[in-house]
Amino acid sequence: MKxxxxxxxxxxxxxxxxxKSVYKSDAGLTEEIIRDISERKHDxxxxxxxxxxxxxxxxxIDLPTWGPDISALNMDEIVTYVKPNAAQVSDWSQVPDxxxxxxxxxxxxxxxxxxxxxxxxxxxxEVVYHSVQKQLTDLGVVYTDMETALVEHxxxxxxxxxxxxxxxxxxxxxxxxxxxxxxxxVYVPAGVDVKIPLQSYFRLNAAGAGQFEHTLIIVExxxxxxxxxxxxxxxYNVTNLHAGCVELFVKDGARLRYSTxxxxxxxxxxxxxxxxxxxxxxxxxxVSGSFGSQVSMLYPCSVLHGDGARCEFxxxxxxxxxxxxxxxxxxxxxxxxxxxxxxxxxxxxxxxCATYRSAVKVTRNAPHAKCSVNCESLMLDDVSRxxxxxxxDIEGDEADIGHEAKIGRISEEALFYLMARGISEDEARxxxxxxxxxxxxxxxxxxxxxxxxxxxxLELEGQL
Amino acid sequence: xxxxxxxxxxxxxxxxxRGLSLNVGRGEIHVILGPNGSGKSTLMNVILGHxxxxxxxxxxxxxxxxxxxxxxxxxxxxxxFLSFQNPEEIPGIxxxxxxxxxxxxxxxTKIKILQFHRELLATMSELQxxxxxxxxxxxxxxxxxxxKRNEILQLLTLNPKLALLDETDSGLDVDAVEIVSxxxxxxxxxxxxCVIITHNAQILKHLPVTHAHVLLNGRIVRSGGSExxxxxSEHGYAPFEVTP
Ligand SMILES: Nc1ncnc2c1ncn2[C@@H]1O[C@H](COP(=O)(O)OP(=O)(O)O)[C@@H](O)[C@H]1O
Ligand SMILES: [Mg+2]
Numbered sequence: 001m002k003x004x005x006x007x008x009x010x011x012x013x014x015x016x017x018x019x020k021s022v023y024k025s026d027a028g029l030t031e032e033i034i035r036d037i038s039e040r041k042h043d044x045x046x047x048x049x050x051x052x053x054x055x056x057x058x059x060x061i062d063l064p065t066w067g068p069d070i071s072a073l074n075m076d077e078i079v080t081y082v083k084p085n086a087a088q089v090s091d092w093s094q095v096p097d098x099x100x101x102x103x104x105x106x107x108x109x110x111x112x113x114x115x116x117x118x119x120x121x122x123x124x125x126e127v128v129y130h131s132v133q134k135q136l137t138d139l140g141v142v143y144t145d146m147e148t149a150l151v152e153h154x155x156x157x158x159x160x161x162x163x164x165x166x167x168x169x170x171x172x173x174x175x176x177x178x179x180x181x182x183x184x185x186v187y188v189p190a191g192v193d194v195k196i197p198l199q200s201y202f203r204l205n206a207a208g209a210g211q212f213e214h215t216l217i218i219v220e221x222x223x224x225x226x227x228x229x230x231x232x233x234x235x236y237n238v239t240n241l242h243a244g245c246v247e248l249f250v251k252d253g254a255r256l257r258y259s260t261x262x263x264x265x266x267x268x269x270x271x272x273x274x275x276x277x278x279x280x281x282x283x284x285x286x287v288s289g290s291f292g293s294q295v296s297m298l299y300p301c302s303v304l305h306g307d308g309a310r311c312e313f314x315x316x317x318x319x320x321x322x323x324x325x326x327x328x329x330x331x332x333x334x335x336x337x338x339x340x341x342x343x344x345x346x347x348x349x350x351x352x353c354a355t356y357r358s359a360v361k362v363t364r365n366a367p368h369a370k371c372s373v374n375c376e377s378l379m380l381d382d383v384s385r386x387x388x389x390x391x392x393d394i395e396g397d398e399a400d401i402g403h404e405a406k407i408g409r410i411s412e413e414a415l416f417y418l419m420a421r422g423i424s425e426d427e428a429r430x431x432x433x434x435x436x437x438x439x440x441x442x443x444x445x446x447x448x449x450x451x452x453x454x455x456x457x458l459e460l461e462g463q464l
Numbered sequence: 465x466x467x468x469x470x471x472x473x474x475x476x477x478x479x480x481x482r483g484l485s486l487n488v489g490r491g492e493i494h495v496i497l498g499p500n501g502s503g504k505s506t507l508m509n510v511i512l513g514h515x516x517x518x519x520x521x522x523x524x525x526x527x528x529x530x531x532x533x534x535x536x537x538x539x540x541x542x543x544x545f546l547s548f549q550n551p552e553e554i555p556g557i558x559x560x561x562x563x564x565x566x567x568x569x570x571x572x573t574k575i576k577i578l579q580f581h582r583e584l585l586a587t588m589s590e591l592q593x594x595x596x597x598x599x600x601x602x603x604x605x606x607x608x609x610x611x612k613r614n615e616i617l618q619l620l621t622l623n624p625k626l627a628l629l630d631e632t633d634s635g636l637d638v639d640a641v642e643i644v645s646x647x648x649x650x651x652x653x654x655x656x657x658c659v660i661i662t663h664n665a666q667i668l669k670h671l672p673v674t675h676a677h678v679l680l681n682g683r684i685v686r687s688g689g690s691e692x693x694x695x696x697s698e699h700g701y702a703p704f705e706v707t708p
Binding site for chain 2: 411412413414416417418419420421422423424425427428431432434435436437438439
C-alpha cells in the first residue's frame with residue numbers, strides 16, 4: 001500500500017536570469033575585500049570598523065561542531081558581494097525587465113496591487129525596488145533598506161545594529177557583521193498601530209553569491225506591526241550560502257508579528273540568525289515556514305526581557321530528498337511572568353531529514369515563567385528521518401513548563417477513510433499533509449497560506 | 465447489485481469470514497445481525513478493499529464488475545458508501561472541505577462552492593447538526609453521536625447506490641437514533657440499496673426492511689425477512705449456534 005511520491009517539480013520557482021551583475025568581489029574573504037565593500041557602500045567610518053572587527057572575530061571562531069554537516073561550504077569559493085545592475089527605484093516601471101520577470105514569477109506586483117503597505121525586494125545583495133505608502137510616512141513609520149537607513153537614521157542604526165546578535169555569537173554572525181549588505185529597516189514610533197502588513201521579498205541570483213541581508217525592526221512602546229518576509233532562490237551548482245541576520249526590538253507593551261516563508265534552492269546552505277528582544281508586556285509572534293535548501297540551521301530566539309513579555313512561535317519545516325533541515329526555536333525567560341507558546345510541524349520525505357531543536361531557558365530572574373512546547377513530526381516514508389531535540393534549562397522558581405512531542409506517519413485508517421469517500425490515494429495523502437500543517441497555515445495571511453499550500457503540493461506531487 | 469459468493473477473508477493468520485454469500489438487489493434493505501466478533505465489520509471493510517484484510521477465496525461483484533480488482537476510491541466512485549462503526553478523526557481537514565472534495569471526486573465535475581455550502585447547511589439542519597460543524601475538523605472533538613450523524617450527513621451528500629451502515633445507531637440516545645433513522649429513510653429510494661448492521665430494531669422503524677441475515681463465526685447461518693429481527697431480539701443468537 002505504499003505509494004512513491006515523486007520529488008518536487010521546482011521549475012516554477014527555479015527561474016534563473018543571466019548574470020548581469022556589474023561588480024563581484026574577489027572570492028575568499030580578506031581585509032581588502034571588506035574595505036572594498038565598505039567603500040562601495042559608502043559606510044560611515046564606524047561601520048567600516050565594525051566590519052573589520054567582525055572579520056577578525058570571524059577568523060578566530062570555528063565552525064559549529066553540532067548540527068547538520070556543513071563541510072560542503074568553502075568560504076574561499078563564495079563571492080560575498082554582488083552589486084545588482086540597477087540603482088534603487090521606487091516605481092515598478094523603472095525596474096529592469098529581466099529583474100521584473102523574476103519578480104513577476106514571485107508575485108511581487110500582485111502583492112503590490114493588493115495595496116500592501118510597502119514592497120522592499122532584495123535582488124542579490126542590494127534593494128532595487130522599494131515603496132512605502134505615504135500614510136505610513138505620515139505616521140512617522142520608517143520602512144526602508146538598511147543602506148538608506150544608515151544614511152538617514154544613522155543614530156538609530158548605530159544604537160541597535162548587531163547588539164542583539166553580536167558578531168562573536170557564532171562564526172556566521174561574525175561573517176554577517178563583516179560582509180552584510182541590504183535588508184530592511186523598520187521603525188515604528190510609540191503608540192502607532194500599523195494596520196496593514198509590511199512585506200519584503202528577496203532572493204539570491206548570482207551563482208556562488210552569498211546573501212547577508214540584515215533586517216532591523218524597532219517597535220516602540222505600545223506600537224503594533226506585522227512584517228512579512230518571503231524568500232525564494234533559483235538553483236545553482238555552486239554551493240550557496242545564506243547568512244542573514246534579523247534583529248527585532250519589541251518595546252514595552254508593543255506587538256510584533258514577524259512572518260516568513262523561506263523557500264531556498266536545493267544547494268543553499270541557509271544559516272540564518274533571528275532574534276527578538278521583548279520588553280515589559282510586549283509580544284513577539286513568529287510565523288516561520290522553512291522549505292528548500294540543502295542545509296538549514298534556523299532557531300529564531302526570543303529573549304523575554306521585561307515582566308510579562310510573551311512569545312508565540314508557529315513553524316513548519318519540510319525536508320525532501322537530500323535535505324537536512326535543522327530548525328526550531330529558542331526562548332529565554334529573563335523576567336517574571338513571561339510566557340511562551342511554541343507550536344511546530346515538521347515533515348520529511350524521500351530520505352530527507354528534519355530535526356526539531358529547541359531550547360527553553362528560564363533564568364533565576366524569571367519567577368512564574370510559563371512555556372509550552374508542542375512539536376509534531378510527520379514522516380512520509382520509511383527512508384526519511386525526524387528527530388526532536390528539546391533542551392530545557394530551568395533556574396527560575398515555579399516555572400510551568402510543558403513539552404509535547406509526536407512523531408508519526410500518515411495513518412492507514414485515515415487514508416482508508418478518505419479513499420472510502422472517493423478521494424484518490426495521492427489526494428488523500430496531500431489532504432492529510434495539508435491538514436497536518438493547517439495550524440500554521442491559518443496563522444498566515446491568505447495569499448501566503450495559498451503559497452505555502454502550493455509549495456506543499458509541489459513537494460508532494462512532482463511527476464508521477 | 466451486490467453479489468458476494470463464498471467469500472473467505474483473513475487478517476494476519478486469523479480466518480474471519482469463512483464462506484460468506486450475500487445478494488443485495490436494487491431497492492432492497494438488508495439487515496445483518498450477529499454477535500460481537502462474528503465478522504460484520506470485516507465484511508463491510510472488505511467490500512471497500514481495506515488493506516488489512518486478505519481475500520483467500522470467493523468473489524465480490526458490484527453491478528456486474530469484479531470489485532476486488534478496484535482500488536478503494538474506485539469502489540467508492542462506483543457508488544458504494546460505508547458509514548464507519550468508528551469514524552476516523554482527521555486533523556486540519558474541515559467537514560465541508562472533505563465533503564466537497566469527495567463529491568467532486570465521485571461526480572467527476574467541478575462543484576460550485578456557494579451552492580454546495582447552501583445544500584450542505586440544509587442537510588445538516590435536517591440532521592440537527594449545528595452549522596458551525598461545517599468548518600470543524602473531521603470528527604475532531606465530536607461526541608460519539610455527532611460522529612454518527614456526520615456519517616449520515618456524508619451519506620446524504622454523496623448519495624451512493626449502495627449504503628453500508630455499520631452500527632450507525634450504536635451508542636446513540638433514542639432521539640439521535642430517530643434522527644439517523646429518518647436520515648436513512650430520506651436517502652432510500654427504489655433505485656438504491658442498504659445493508660444495515662445493527663443490534664437495535666429501533667433504527668429500522670421507518671425503513672422497509674426486505675431481508676435479514678444472521679452472521680455467526682464468519683458465515684451467514686440464517687436468512688429471512690424482517691421477522692428475523694424480532695426473533696433475535698427475543699431469543700438472542702443461541703438458537704442459531706448449531707454445530708454442523
Ligand atoms: N486486523 C485484524 N487482525 C486480526 N484479527 C482481526 C482483525 N480485524 C478483525 N479481527 C478479528 O476478526 C473478528 C471479527 O471482527 P469484526 O469484523 O470487527 O467483528 P464484528 O464487527 O462482527 O464485531 C474478531 O475476532 C476480530 O478480533
Ligand atoms: Mg463491528
